[in-house]
Amino acid sequence: MKFNIRTLLVVLAIALSNLSFAQKSKAYDANSYYKDYKTSGDVASLQKAKERIDMAAVHEQTVDDAFVHITRGLVYYALYNEDKKVVEAKYQSVENKADRDAKVYLETPYTNLITAYMALEKGKSLDRKDSFTKELRTLKNINILLINSGIMLSNDGQYANAFTAIEAANNLSGGKDSSTLYFCAVTAQNSKQYNKAIKYYSTIIENGQVDENTYASIVNVYLALKDDANAKKYLEMGRAAQPNNKTLVLQELDAVMQGDDKAAKVKSLSSAIANDPTNARYHLIRANMYEQMAAEIDVETTDAVLKQNKVDFSNKAVADYTKAISLKENYFEALFNFAILYNNKAVEIMNVANVTVDGGSHVALKAKARPDYNKAIALLEKALIAKPGDKNTVNALRQIYTTLQLKDKLAELNSRY
Secondary structure (H helix, E strand, O other), rough: OOOOOHHHOOOOOOHHHHHHHHHHHHHHHHHHHHHHHHHHHOHHHHHHHHHHHHHHHHOOOOOHHHHHHHHHHHHHHHHHHHHHHHHHOOOOOOHHHHHHHHHHHHHHHOOOHHHHHHHHHHHHHHHOOOOOOHOOOOHHHHHHHHHHHHHHHHHHHOHHHHHHHHHHHHOOOOOOHHHHHHHHHHOOOOOOHHHOOOOOOOOEEOOOOOOOOOHHHHHHHHHHHHHHHHHHHHHHHHHHHHHOOOOHHHHHHHHOOOOOOOHHHHHHHHHHHHOOOOHHHHHHHHHHHHHHHHHHHOOOOOOHHHHHHHHHHHHHHHHHHHHHHHOOOOHHHHHHHHHHHHHHHHHHHHHHHHHOOOOHHHHHHHHHHHHHHHHHHHHHHHHHHHHHOOOOOOHHHHHHHHHHHHHHHHHHHHOOO
């Protein structure tokens, strides 16, 4: 038998038409099984619908058919709800609704929800005539279920799973809801998906949707990545945008305290104190900075500016130590360090006295040092009450008692320690 080219083309066209119809038929069969499930509640029909619609969804003849993907989305949404019913039955005896809901969302897999969302979204993109408006309302329910799953999973510490659920919800809602964006960022950060966290925190900042935690959080993400340059960048942005944000103040303080610039440390500590004026530790640390800055200036300097700076730094240290002690009773660290400041001032004077040839000047200098020694003694004795038996405190007292020849006090101290 002979066939001409035209006959072959007709046969081929018929075959392709039959193949396309066969794939369409699978989609219609799936839809029929789905409708039967909706009417009868027969899960077997739902499974048959799944089998047929999965094949139609990937076949080249029907892969771009809106009806196919809309049907697939509805089928997978129903599959999720069937899974959810099984878990709900398991916990129906739990009286507290919040506890019951938490258990249900934790144990119901949400993978079918994501498949449903993706299928419906694809169907929506292919629906040129808006023929499936009613069916697409299911997306709103899917969004709520994904958010609820994400919340419960996050509360349970399952941050990676929570992120997957909440990111899907974010995509579904168009990526503009500030709460969903923030939840994406937090769960990504908590699950150590740092690049994802940066993506979402950056979007929040670009959208002008920042809250009191946004800048601090993205700084922490960059610190976790050891990207100090970007951590500094966002810290500076945050401090400029939210100058009274206590978390950012502390982050700046922590960063500055790791450096060597004492003036920068004092500036950062001053910001911290302005935000938390009753924090005794901030005053203690700033006092220590001022003390170090004073100690760096030679006691015998002839430069008038440096001389005045030394006095000013020392006075500021005294003021901060005094404030720290007033804010926190029996504050050992402040008492001890304040005592050492006065001891060091006295020692500086005594060192000059020891190299002074003139007898009258020598005596005068020793007398000048005595008040500072007395202040050091009073503070050290209080420090020893705050922390009985502290070796450094005992040794400091022993040294001053010896220097001042306070034999009775030295004997009493030695008898105790």
